[in-house]
Amino acid sequence: MLLALGAAGLLAGVAQAQVVTVGGYAGSYAMRESTAGNHSGGLDLGISAAWHRRRLGARIDISRAHLSPADSSRATFNVVEVDGRLSYRLSQAFDAELGVTRRTISPSFATPDIGAVSLGVRSEARLASIAGVWARGAFLPIVRFNDGGSAGTSLEFGLGTWLLVRGATRAELDCEVHRFDRSVGGVALPVQTVVTRLGVQVPL
Amino acid sequence: MRRLLAALCVILALGASVARAQEGAGLTRARGMYTALFYDSAIVAAQQALQLSAVSTADRIGLYELLGYSYSSIDSTSRAIEAFKDLIGLAPDREPDQVRVSPRITSLYMVALGQALAIRHLGVDSATFLAGEPHELIHFQVSRAAIVRTWIQAGRVSVALDSQSLTGPAAISWNGMGPSGAPLPPGRYQVIVEADAGRIQIQRATTVVLSSAPLDTLPHLAALPGYQEQAETVQPQRDWRPLSIAASFLSVGLAATLALHNSSLGSGAPAGMLLVGGATLTSGLVLSLRHPAPRPVASALLYNHLLRDFLTRRNEEIARDNEVLRRKTLLTIVPLPVAP
Numbered sequence: 001m002l003l004a005l006g007a008a009g010l011l012a013g014v015a016q017a018q019v020v021t022v023g024g025y026a027g028s029y030a031m032r033e034s035t036a037g038n039h040s041g042g043l044d045l046g047i048s049a050a051w052h053r054r055r056l057g058a059r060i061d062i063s064r065a066h067l068s069p070a071d072s073s074r075a076t077f078n079v080v081e082v083d084g085r086l087s088y089r090l091s092q093a094f095d096a097e098l099g100v101t102r103r104t105i106s107p108s109f110a111t112p113d114i115g116a117v118s119l120g121v122r123s124e125a126r127l128a129s130i131a132g133v134w135a136r137g138a139f140l141p142i143v144r145f146n147d148g149g150s151a152g153t154s155l156e157f158g159l160g161t162w163l164l165v166r167g168a169t170r171a172e173l174d175c176e177v178h179r180f181d182r183s184v185g186g187v188a189l190p191v192q193t194v195v196t197r198l199g200v201q202v203p204l
Numbered sequence: 205m206r207r208l209l210a211a212l213c214v215i216l217a218l219g220a221s222v223a224r225a226q227e228g229a230g231l232t233r234a235r236g237m238y239t240a241l242f243y244d245s246a247i248v249a250a251q252q253a254l255q256l257s258a259v260s261t262a263d264r265i266g267l268y269e270l271l272g273y274s275y276s277s278i279d280s281t282s283r284a285i286e287a288f289k290d291l292i293g294l295a296p297d298r299e300p301d302q303v304r305v306s307p308r309i310t311s312l313y314m315v316a317l318g319q320a321l322a323i324r325h326l327g328v329d330s331a332t333f334l335a336g337e338p339h340e341l342i343h344f345q346v347s348r349a350a351i352v353r354t355w356i357q358a359g360r361v362s363v364a365l366d367s368q369s370l371t372g373p374a375a376i377s378w379n380g381m382g383p384s385g386a387p388l389p390p391g392r393y394q395v396i397v398e399a400d401a402g403r404i405q406i407q408r409a410t411t412v413v414l415s416s417a418p419l420d421t422l423p424h425l426a427a428l429p430g431y432q433e434q435a436e437t438v439q440p441q442r443d444w445r446p447l448s449i450a451a452s453f454l455s456v457g458l459a460a461t462l463a464l465h466n467s468s469l470g471s472g473a474p475a476g477m478l479l480v481g482g483a484t485l486t487s488g489l490v491l492s493l494r495h496p497a498p499r500p501v502a503s504a505l506l507y508n509h510l511l512r513d514f515l516t517r518r519n520e521e522i523a524r525d526n527e528v529l530r531r532k533t534l535l536t537i538v539p540l541p542v543a544p
Binding site: 195 | 484
């Protein structure tokens with residue numbers, strides 16, 4: 001439904017005013033898997049692009065993180081994550097979001113690749129003309145792992161704040177938490193990631 | 205030699221004063237006889253006085269008047285009329301006093317007036333008027349039907365005002381303009397009225413002083429009296445809304461983080477979430493504590509806009525009016541008093 005609305009909106013409003021921003025960010029990427037002791041962390045670098053027109057919006061994030069497991073006997077690995085989201089403004093403070101996530105691990109099977117579809121809500125409020133705060137939560141009804149298993153409940157939550165630093169250029173600080181209650185053959189192998197990022201968004 | 209000349213001058217002066225005394229004495233003697241009802245003697249005395257070569261105009265007027273009265277009193281109608289006609293020729297504005305003289309004298313005077321051609325009671329009103337706008341200034345009476353021309357003259361400048369056949373009272377308008385179409389320059393002018401009744405032509409004139417001045421222009425307005433501009437902004441009170449919003453989002457964030465906490469993974473509250481929450485709270489606090497920006501007042505902005513707009517339009521009107529006023533001249537015309 002949202003995709004249909006988004007497509008209709010895209011076609012209808014081609015000639016109208018729109019806002020496009022691009023940005024980059026750096027931060028930390030932390031992953032916990034299966035047990036308390038199995039966690040990895042590292043530097044995360046990424047770029048993003050966003051588009052808004054009236055009530056419609058779209059955003060894509062591509063990031064790459066190099067993670068080092070706490071268990072030094074394990075090899076380091078890379079995570080490439082691509083997030084895409086379509087949004088539709090329900091009211092002045094709330095947007096409905098439909099998103100897809102693709103997380104690819106290299107080398108393969110160092111930890112499972114994940115593909116997911118998310119349905120969520122995003123709320124943003126201005127603290128002043130130069131600053132704002134947002135929060136988003138999403139339920140992931142469809143989650144796939146490349147090495148099998150299923151996710152009973154998968155949720156994600158994000159909190160961020162932004163500040164206008166020069167003209168319409170924003171500095172953003174945000175943190176997102178992903179929880180996948182994965183189980184394989186009845187055995188719980190949960191996955192949790194926490195991504196903290198500091199970046200800038202520049203309007204074009 | 206000098207003494208001889210001085211004596212001669214004294215003799216001449218004495219002679220002149222004696223002659224003047226004789227003239228005055230003639231009028232006085234004639235009046236005395238008229239008062240004593242010796243009309244024939246009054247007529248003789250008056251005629252003898254008129255025979256004198258150097259009789260003054262004033263005495264001549266008095267003598268003709270006395271002759272008219274006396275002839276009227278002895279029912280010598282035609283002679284009375286002739287005497288009155290002579291009187292009208294010399295002093296057209298002089299009329300018998302209807303209270304003191306008999307109605308017969310008055311009626312004979314009126315008959316004489318109808319026969320003689322006279323321009324009477326010529327006067328010019330003192331007035332101030334705009335050049336180009338006709339103003340009724342000149343008044344006179346014509347005793348019988350005649351072609352009457354009126355003009356204003358000073359040296360070579362002559363402005364014809366009116367030409368028409370009329371009898372009785374007349375009022376002539378003038379717009380202050382000269383022959384070139386511009387207002388006449390300030391100066392002394394003569395208003396001349398000429399009556400032409402075929403064989404008889406008479407003229408009367410009176411002198412006027414014309415002055416001109418530019419019209420006062422209106423000053424431009426800097427403000428409308430009684431209306432003042434209002435403050436377009438107000439200083440709002442300190443607003444704790446940013447802090448409350450930040451606290452709300454932080455609360456939601458912490459609650460959501462706890463909800464997402466998976467105890468089997470042993471992780472506590474993520475440091476990143478605390479970092480973002482702290483930054484949000486700090487932003488909210490700083491923005492709440494900072495001096496709030498002045499807020500525009502829509503009604504005051506609209507009021508001031510309307511006020512300035514009105515002021516601009518009024519000044520444009522004043523400028524237009526001043527442009528018209530600068531092209532106009534205010535003329536003042538004042539008749540000079542006639543010597544008695």
